[in-house]
Amino acid sequence: MAAEHDGADRLSRSLDLLWGSKDKPSRGPKPALSLEKIVRAAIEIADAEGIDGLSMQQVAGRLGFTTMSLYRYVPGKDQLVDAMMDAASGxxxxxxxxxxxxxxxxxxxxxxxxxxxxxxxxxxxxxxxxxxxxxxxxxxxxxxxxxxxxxxxxxxxxxxxxxxxxxxxxxxxxxxxxxQTAAHTGVPAERVGADYAQILERVLDTDRFPTLTRVVAAGAFRPGAGPGEGTxxxxxxxxxxxxxxxxxxxxxxxxxxxxxxxxxxxxxx
Amino acid sequence: MAAEHDGADRLSRSLDLLWGSKDKPSRGPKPALSLEKIVRAAIEIADAEGIDGLSMQQVAGRLGFTTMSLYRYVPGKDQLVDAMMDAASGxxxxxxxxxxxxxxxxxxxxxxxxxxxxxxxxxxxxxxxxxxxxxxxxxxxxxxxxxxxxxxxxxxxxxxxxxxxxxxxxxxxxxxxxxQTAAHTGVPAERVGADYAQILERVLDTDRFPTLTRVVAAGAFRPGAGPGEGTxxxxxxxxxxxxxxxxxxxxxxxxxxxxxxxxxxxxxx
DNA sequence: CGGGTCAGTGTGTGACGTACACAGTTGTGG
DNA sequence: CCACAACTGTGTACGTCACACACTGACCCG
CATH class of the missing domain: 1.10.357.10 (Tetracycline Repressor, domain 2)
Structure with missing residues (x-):
């Protein structure tokens, strides 16, 4: 039974979070944090460091609170990411x-x-x-x-x-x-593109990949870094x-x- | 300089891994493991538990070796996942x-x-x-x-x-x-679909989402669990x-x- | 004014990725 | 043939992570 509730609970919890359907408590101290602030800080971090660089401690640190304080507003990291996705969608x-x-x-x-x-x-x-x-x-x-x-x-x-x-x-x-890989590895983006082209050349076998070599030769990958870059x-x-x-x-x-x-x-x- | 090398190194390392371009050593004990075995075991785990359930320790455990032994064959988890992707693509x-x-x-x-x-x-x-x-x-x-x-x-x-x-x-x-969510939360897939439909109904505002409500009413989400399910x-x-x-x-x-x-x-x- | 409610903290736990030093095994050059 | 170099797998350790739990202190309502 508890196991069955888990899924619905998770959905409901996410829903409450995303739609702000939380009845505000009247008693107790005033919250210094808020879901919006947390989500905003988390998005700033993800914008700068990517999703791998996002941790609850970083979010809390940026806000000047302890890690655990976030859990008063967010049931878990997954739900925070859900909220981030919705907020960043705008x-x-x-x-x-x-x-x-x-x-x-x-x-x-x-x-x-x-x-x-x-x-x-x-x-x-x-x-x-x-x-x-x-x-x-x-x-x-x-x-x-x-x-x-x-x-x-x-x-x-x-x-x-x-x-x-x-x-x-x-x-x-x-x-x-x-x-992404540029940010991940710290290499400037142009080098990644050049490396990729070079690697493709190193690896491409005209017999195995005839069409692909033709496409590469036609410069389809050229304009930018990765495949399908150009705007x-x-x-x-x-x-x-x-x-x-x-x-x-x-x-x-x-x-x-x-x-x-x-x-x-x-x-x- | 070292930082610049990182990116190229990572690509080269991945390449060596994916294309098997490693010159075999002549001295030393015979390897009991192999990249193929590791990748296969990792894919089995990911098939069963999803990508979140995949850890180096699980892979090693399934093969009957210690965690660190894997690092003789794979530079890191990211590269292992790369290799898994290519192998599973077939x-x-x-x-x-x-x-x-x-x-x-x-x-x-x-x-x-x-x-x-x-x-x-x-x-x-x-x-x-x-x-x-x-x-x-x-x-x-x-x-x-x-x-x-x-x-x-x-x-x-x-x-x-x-x-x-x-x-x-x-x-x-x-x-x-x-x-995915069914596997993640342990809830049977049918319930997830039902929950989702119910939730959509709970949340859908005809004024804000006129077309969406019409689509839902037309039963476009019906046939299966999530949106766009049916085959x-x-x-x-x-x-x-x-x-x-x-x-x-x-x-x-x-x-x-x-x-x-x-x-x-x-x-x- | 006192008791229940809630916010933020401190500490602790288990899992994770992986760096490093080491012991044991194997082929090769002297 | 043997010592050394190369290599494999192990044990230990470290830093980070998400999160559980018990706690202190602030606040509101009766």
Whole structure:
């Protein structure tokens, strides 16, 4: 029984944390700390040192308190990271319905990209579960609303949203990989890129990796440090193809079935 | 100077490890352990306990040796994880050139999906850098070769490959999130899914999340535990749209510029 | 004004990664 | 053939980590 409660408890605890649904005590001394301060300090550390450099002691030290004092506000480090993820996500971009859905999605992806550049450690934490926090849900809502009006069903909208989120996150991960190792090892980022290219050359066997050698020779890895570095150009390309494909899909379906089961028939606000 | 060497050293060390480029010593006792045995044991543990349950002591214990003995074969835990990633990746699928490129890519994605199901912990480790190991490079080569013949440039092929890899990985991450937390907390996976749905209901504000509530109401989250669970259906949809978009793109470009700068003009082996 | 409630502290524990010195084993050069 | 050098696995030790628990002292309400 206790074991069964653990999971629900953990979810509930995280929920209370993320949504601030804690009834404030009236008795007792006034809290000198707060969840917001702790999360903010933790994010600053993670921004500077990466997720590996984040420890409860560092957070407490930065705030001028003892390590254990944090546990009055956070049940554990995992939950703190959850809260950090939600806080660092921030509010999603405003996507006015007046713009076309293609514009909206492009802006959504770009905003996500910017967030990852601001807090690269977000790419390092393994999601401990499905999105729960208000900001994370707001981002999901934002991407779904961006897809509203495409003519996709609700299910398809979710699929596309998750697909796109995964692609953007994965590319961001690749993009910052070089910078990550640079920060991790203390080597300047340019050297990492050069080393990587050199290593690829050292290791690449034209017989085993014919296409890859061709791609490398074409300079696809060149512009920056790691693979897929250069700004968001690589992401842009895949995104445009995906949106083209969605357009074609909707066109073909509406041709076959003029007023289908599309969920976007319901009112726009 | 030493600091500069660190990065290159680390890369070189990883390379030596991953590619087995170590000159064997002639003197000294015969090694009772081996990198392969260590990596295999570590993968078994990670398969069973997840990446958090993996420790050097556990690996050593499973092999019947002391913890420190491992460090004769592996410079550190990070490098061990790198080696695990490459080993668990295994060889990429064989994609005969006779099939169309759409078929090849679909099979590539499906094979990747299967790998993630076999070793879910792969989704939990943060990539410590760009792909270096022979298997990882082979997977990249495989996806690139699958895209050969589309008419895309070398650069575009790489973009698509990374985009698709990211999308598949991200969706797999979402897909296994519920199972992950289930394993983490000891709660059966079905309960996690039910809890999540219940929590979404508890938290969802129709005013703040209109589209999301509609999607939830449409049952898009229903079929399984976490979001995007059901087999690979969600991945399939996005994939088909992406491939459609690529098709259209190539068609339009060849119409404009019949024999373009496509890199796939060079021989197909 | 006194008792229950709560904030922050101090101490302690077990697990972890790994540096280091060492003992035992093995092939090789003198 | 043998001493030495190279190498393997072990034992011990250190620093760090997340976190449990008992405690002191501040605060509010009856």
């Amino acid at each position: 509010p999603p971009p405003q996507l006015p319905a007046a713009e076309g859905w293609r514009n909206r999605i492009e802006r959504w992806v770009q905003a996500l990209w910017v967030r990852y550049q601001q807090h690269p450690w977000m790419l390092q934490v393994q999601a401990s579960g499905p999105p729960l926090g208000p900001n994370q849900l707001a981002w999901l809502e934002s991407s779904l609303s961006a897809l509203d009006g495409t003519g996709l069903t609700a299910e398809e909208m979710l699929f596309v949203s998750l697909f796109l989120n995964g692609a953007a996150t994965g590319l961001a991960r690749h993009s910052t990989a070089a910078a 968001t150009h690589d992401l842009e390309f895949g995104l445009q193809r995906l949106l083209d494909g969605i357009e074609r899909y909707v066109e073909e379906r509406t041709a076959t079935c003029p007023l289908g089961t599309s969920a976007s028939a319901t009112g726009p606000v | 060889p990429p699928p064989q994609l005969p050139a006779a099939e169309g490129w759409r078929n090849r890519i679909e099979r590539w994605v499906q094979a990747l999906w299967v790998r993630y199901q076999q070793h879910p912990w792969m989704l939990q480790v943060q990539a410590s850098g760009p792909p270096l190991g022979p298997n990882q490079l082979a997977w990249l080569e495989s996806s690139l070769s699958a895209l050969d013949g589309t008419g895309l440039t070398a650069e575009e092929m790489l973009f698509v490959s990374l985009f698709l890899n990211g999308a598949a990985t991200g969706l797999a991450r979402h897909s296994t999130a519920a199972a 690979t259906h969600d991945l399939e949809f996005g994939l088909q749209r992406l491939l459609d978009g690529i098709e259209r793109y190539v068609e339009e470009r060849t119409a404009t510029c019949p024999l373009g700068t496509s890199a796939s003009a060079t021989g197909p082996v």
